[in-house]
Amino acid sequence: MTEEPWLDQANNTPLVQIRGVSKKFGDVTAVDNVDLDIYQGELFCLLGGSGCGKTTLLRMLAGFEFPNSGSISIGGQDMSTVPAYERPTNMMFQSYALFPHMSVERNIAFGLQQDRMPKGEIADRVHEILKLVELQDFKKRKPQQLSGGQRQRVALARALVKEPRLLLLDEPLAALDKKLRKQTQFELANIQEQVGVTFIVVTHDQEEAMTLSTRMAVMDAGRFQQIGTPTEIYEFPQSRFVADFIGSANILQGRVTEDSADHVRVDTELGEIYIDHGQQVSTGSQIWVGLRPEKITVSKSAPETPGPNQCKGVVDDIGYLGEVSIYKIRLDSGTIIDATAPNRIRPMSRTHAITWEDEVYLSWEPSSPMLLNT
């Protein structure tokens, strides 16, 4: 299997095929005519704000909801009449949904007992999975006697122990505190690699999606705004929504003044922006340009040669985060541009080189500006 099966569709059949799926609750369309292929071994994240339909899509994969139209197939089998208890999927619930009257051990064994597996084998499998999530010493405890992080791992173990073809995770880390969440993100990705099960993770946390996923889909209003690898989504957003939703971006309106095969010029509030690669635009058209704050260089000295991709402003505000500082630069027009810079040099005088009301010059590489059509 290749590392990126979605690029070689001729030789790989997707594990999950979602075709034109819509789901309505009364008048509200939760999922609106979506198509998606997910391949064996992927860790796919569905990312979006609350109410964007990501959880509904996950619940349709699990079999708790059925689509109003369209079809879902898992492993080549059509799921439209298959109830949740017969699907080759397991789900890790946001609330964990651990059975409060059963011990950790019995919670994990529950799924295996449904398959009428011999007792000895169940014990072996439970022991093995408890070792994987490092909970051997807690197997006799009830869920309410565990910490949040331990409960999260029981929920993961219970879903994994049946070795499903597809594991669905609904906000798996949302209930953990920030430090534990960061640590668990990497653990989760490691476990996924070890067991080789395909994961679909629903999350509203973009950092989580970026860290975990092989590919991710950004959802809004029941539709996919963009599907791609974290790098594709971050560096090559196709719309203002995605550019703004993932990370932060300065978004400026502009007009295309020159469009050729190997470069594009756009006139904006920041002056002329020169882009050193060809784009699908036409001269004279209105367009949006996105510029990531970390790709803007802030300097107190004027650039040596005047030209495109530079402008002048005044420091309006500084957010000092320690490792980086966020500068809010006010242009002459009044527009505020965000720029971030790593604090690579320790300020021995305990004051920073750039401070409030300083006149500064902004510049960026010609590869950095992202043209956004919508």
Next chain:
Amino acid sequence: MTDIAPSGSRPQRSPLDRLSHWFQTNWRKIVIAVPFFWLLLFFLAPFFIVAKISLAELRISSPPFTEMIEWTGDGVMTIRLVFDNFIFIMEDSLYVNTYLNSLKISVTSTLICLLFGYPIAYGIVRSGPVAKPVLLFLVILPFWTSFLLRVYAWMGLLSDQGTINNLLIYIGLIDEPIRMLYTEFAVYIGIVYTYLPFMILPLYANMERLDMSLNEAAADLGSKPMNTFFRVTLPLTIPGIVAGSLLVFIPATGEYVIPDLLGGGNVQMIGRVLFNEFSLNTDWPVACAVAVVLLFLLVLPIILFQYFQGKAAEAP
């Protein structure tokens, strides 16, 4: 809040300050004391009076029983504890059979209430946000009419010339009225009808707290709906079942009005026997002994109830 300064250096405080300080430090005890004295005065004291009378002898006087403590002239106190009443109850098959019959009727009624109440409570919990308050209101609605009036209404429904018989004859299903009033069947109808809300409400309260995602989790792990019910839902609703069952069983055992009005002379329940001993025979000591025995028959389930409640509180 505690004053750790030595008493010598303590500043002078006004009586009002000291009173407020006393309230602040003792408010827990005060809060507990109120219901404690209430129960002491209106529950425990009457019980001891009843227990005292049950150990007396019948006498034609007012009140119609002998005193427990008597002083003879030379300063000797005589305490008379007469256990005849209890021996009489135990040896007379009328009382023993009536106790057994009462227990049979209340246990059966409790099971019938559970059989109806469980699905009703489950249905209410699973109903939509519009239907739920309406359904709950309907469960509580009968309490707005007098209990006695509702039992009389059942007499009208169940009697030989009652609504049900008339309707069945009118349709042509039967030629002769079916005898329903003054049978055990009527008593069951009355008890189940009256006590069903007491089964539904604790079950509802218990089920309302159930995390419905547990059912989804079970289905997700391959459990069919029936299996999920027995392995997940039922075990988690046991506290509700116990609470509801005791709330039906305890009052149903001592029920007087329903067997008297709907069962007539044909259904013997201990509440009627107690009433007859007390008001028709004016045998207060035997009536009190019947009450004391009934109380001990019911104390056992109450202790069980407390035990299960404690266990439920332990596991949040």
